[in-house]
Amino acid sequence: MNPGKARATSNSSMLLDIESLTKIFNLRQGLATTQLIAVDQANFSLKSDQPEIFALAGESGSGKTTVARMILGLTEPTSGRLRYRGKDITQLSRREKKSWYFREVQPIFQNPFATFSPLKRIETYLFETAVNYQIVDKCQLQPYVDQVLSSVGLSLAEISGRYPNELSGGQAQRVSVARALITNPTLLIADEPVSMVDASLRMSIVNLFRELRDQKGVSVLYITHDLATAYYAADRIAVMLRGWIIESGPVEKVLGNPLHPYTQDLKKSIPTPNPDKKWGDLISLEGFDSEALTNVGCKYASRCAEATDMCRQQTPESVEKDGRQVKCFLYEAT
């Protein structure tokens, strides 16, 4: 299937459809202003007919959080399109966003403790979210919140009366997943949800996403710099490099048999799947920052063993090759 063609004819088969999404930040340094391209013509989509875990993976600074913030309406795109169920969400009013979009799309952040005020009891958040979004009648609040908590392996009795600092990191992240589930969303945007959770508990959070997909039909945009949990948990993956999506497709294709030299280098540097290994430990990214503002050629050319003059002078297009999209001159569309 050619995704470009599918987009041109219909959007209804897409839950979330991101097309040429770009964010340029203007950085003021004294009197001078420089521009930083945080997200550069990114394309990917999540299907609506089948819930899935879609990993957006890449090292720190590659643009993942900026993509998440644009989806959540917290950062305005510089250009490109962001559609949800076929509607351009950047064109929605705040009211429209609140009435349906923010119910359907809920965030989960890196630090669960930052989600909650230390002075408020945990259950208060869950009740308030249900009340604010008018999810259930007041008399139904307690059973509803209890039922949502049970879907993350907790109960109202367990957390009742407790303050955030009385929860373990794993429990706090489960409660923040529960808070996100109160509005009965279709899509969770989880930005590095396990990076502050103990290594021993990481898999249990990632497994929770799989259960939510299978039992509640929830899709998850799982943002991570951790290749191992992405490989383990995701159905599909998009690998980011300095604002570009350089390879995307089914995880068993992209990580099982990577085609882009960058994805190949990342994979080679992991001897065995290990959830404790982070990308930062795996590949030296020295030298990337100084080039960040040059906008010519492939963004991996300076480090790529396969790079030719063409790679340094021209920008590769994404092509479909062996069941995935890859942005590299080594490949021609099949």
Ligand SMILES: Nc1ncnc2c1ncn2[C@@H]1O[C@H](COP(=O)(O)OP(=O)(O)O)[C@@H](O)[C@H]1O
């Ligand atoms: N509000 C901002 N103002 C200026 N630059 C930003 C801002 N937010 C992010 N950036 C820059 O954009 C790039 C991508 O950042 P980010 O999306 O946070 O990456 P990631 O989440 O993959 O680590 C980085 O170079 C970062 O410094």
Ligand SMILES: [Mg+2]
């Ligand atoms: Mg980030």
